[in-house]
Amino acid sequence: MVNLKESLGEALNRPIDSAFLAAFRSAFGVLMFIGAYRYWAKGWIDSILIAPAFHFHYEFFGWVAPLRGVGMYVVFLAMACSALGMAFGSWRRIASGVFFLIFTYVELCEKAAYLNHYYLVSLLALLLAFMPEGTARVPRFVLLALRLQIGLVYFFAGVAKISTDWLIHAQPLKIWLRANSDFPLFGSLLEAPGVAHAAAWLSMLLDLTAPLWLSLRSTRRFAYLAILGFHSATACFFPIGIFPWLMVLAATVFFEPGWPRRVPGLARFFSQPIDPQPRAGLCPVGAFALAAYFCLQLLLPLRHLRYPGSANWTDEGFRFAWRVMLIDKVGSVHFRLKLPGSGQRVSVEPKAFLTPFQERMMAQSPDMIVELAQHVAADYQRRFGQFPAVYADAWAAMNGRPSERLLDPNVDLTTLDPAGFTPFPILSAH
């Protein structure tokens, strides 16, 4: 037992070349700078964070709110500076920590804007904030932690694709590929029989096994080419921003730790001799924290199992679970308010409270429908002095199926826990 512990400790703390970490942090910083600039340039600071009068909240973070006026622009300026600090500065750990805090704050401001890759960015920035910098060798656990994090993303994304919709019906790929048949040169061929199915099976297999092929020296080159091709294709066909390039970068953590020294053009940035003095290894507290972190990373994607029905339909346990590019879902909601006493009924359209973007995202997520219903009730009470019961006429269509009711129209949504720790009264056989 002692021997096992010692050899595990030795394996985790064995000093390795830190070039991979420096390269990853710099490229990550550059990518995040581009991401922050892009968010600003597209006007999303205003349309997503400042303009909405109401914001959807994450459980435990209901107190987080965007700053008004120029405040949010200052936040993005600070985010961009910290991204550049990660890329080129000499205080890269601190820059990583600052970037993590700012980016996560922005992410927490609006639940409707949740994206899997934003969550991944937060996690990577957090890990980088605790990882060493400089030219000294680093303990091997640093590399393994990054590999495990990226490996989990691929693995759970692959597991989530093992479903009838994805593998048997090739949905929603059929819908998406059909919509892209204007793509230059080969766009019109995307709808050919078998293409959606082939893409579905290949992407599932790639997700499930990419970490393995990338880890093996003999298959690494081909695996990386496949990753590059796969993510380039998704970047061409789908509006998913920096996500493909983040994953292309992330896959480099599976290379040999000294890989940047052997890449022409990059090598000159890593020409300084490696400090033979290794960094301190993993201390017990650090080991515990890292173990707890990865336990959480294993459990969060599995939490949907405690809810009835498919997470793709219910959204319960959908976020923070690497269920990437799995569904095409559109919804339609309007609320019916029943006033106490008189029993009078009033109809409310969500667009009175939301931006079109928020409305679109809310209409497919039961938890956001419930949160808005409770806000509508509170707003009505503030204006008219009565707290109404709120019922939702909520319908959604997913992956090409006929539309169905999403929530029980006879349940007063103001009586529900918006956190969703208790399952929502979600209907349908999905």
Add this chain to the structure above:
Amino acid sequence: MKRSALLSSVFLLTFGTVACGSRGKEDRQKVLEADTYAVILPSLAALQSRTQELGMALTEYCENPSPERLTTAQQSWLLARETYKLTAAFQVGPLEDFVTQVDFWPVRELEVENAVRSAPANSDRTYLDTLGVAARGFAPLEYLLFGAPAELSVDPNALRRCSYAKALAADIAERALFAYDAWTLGGFAQELAQANASGSQITSTQAGVDLLLNATTAALVDLTDKALARPLGEKSGGVIQPLDCESRYSGTSSQDYLAALHSVRRLWIGALEGEQGRGLTLLVRRHNIPADERVRSALDEIAAFVERLDGDICGAIVTDAPAVARALEAARRLRQLVTTEVVQVMGGTLTFSDNDGD
């Protein structure tokens, strides 16, 4: 050798498969062409013609007022209004500005009367340009023609009043002509019908279909929220709001409603009349025939509810609100169907406009 044979097989298999081709793009192209040339352009031509007639009728009436000429002017307004409502489902491109400028309702009587009082002896476009949209377009003209027609000839301000009405009609006609020209001579019709062709601002057939689908959805939002829910009092604590009713002076709110609904049907079918065409229906039927049939029957159901009302919508919300509420529920079902299943079948959800996906 083995590896190159394997690679060649994969290559041949891939291209052999994709070479079979597909019809999604071709279908969308057909839909855009049918809707543009068989529905939109004829409707805009009719609008341009009807609004010209309205302008002439007002000119004739104001030059020689008589009850007969007033009736002609009123009839011209009704026809022009109905023709305008028949464009409700495709108010995109150059038509958007026309809608903004001439379709503000419900009418604000006070604002119209103020506009009359401050009008010059001969109102013209220059004067109208100094007014807000509430004092321009169909609704103020309806108020002048139907709400207070006597004042057009016997009021001390009659000349000024009639001149203002004439200017309103001329403005509507001029803007309709401008919109029609922008669609035809300006080339927007071709851009839409030939989406994805070089030089088209609409860069893909999918973007073209999305444009029509979004316009149809906007029409359905108006048909539920603005035309029915608001007068029914759903926005005002259940208190009926007859003043929020469309075309209430002419008593043609049902006619307006049915015309707007018919424009949705026309775009859906891809033809001005009948059940056969290559409109949006083509794309939906290709993948989901039941959804197409539900849309068609929902359109029929809503029309039947409205036609069965006791009088027009404005009257029925007072005398038989539950009947109007039934029409509203049917309209909501259609809207729900279009904004979920139809959007999905057409791949319309890919148009993320405010954020990236996943």
